[in-house]
Amino acid sequence: MSMSGFLSQLFREIIIPLAIVAALICSVIALRWGLEHSIQTFCDDLPQGALMETVIQEAEAEGFTVMRDGAASDRVSILNHQAPFFRLACQCEFSGGRLQTKRLLQAD
Secondary structure: OOHHHHHHHHHHHHHHHHHHHHHHHHHHHHHHHHHHHHHHHHHHHOOOOOEHHHHHHHHHHOOOEEEEOOOOOOEEEEEOOOOOOOOEEEEEEEEOOEEEEEEEEEOO
16 A cells, blocks of 8 residues: 555544544534533623512513523523523522522523
């Protein structure tokens, strides 16, 4: 086997499949970062003491999914999207209608 034939076979059988796998891994990482960045920024920017109605309106305006834990609940989960994969939630707890705590959680 000549050197060029060996390099051609090496490229075809090893390097190209490794490049495809690396591209797929990078795509998943980029998708994950893109989905996570928007909800993390939103959650970090919520001011302490914000009104529940204001938080809900801002979340809906940003296109996030808002879930309340019951009609009179003081807990709201704001999801980055509805799909069942790569979901994150900004869980907000309110006291007297004002934001007390917020944290970012995995929602899957």
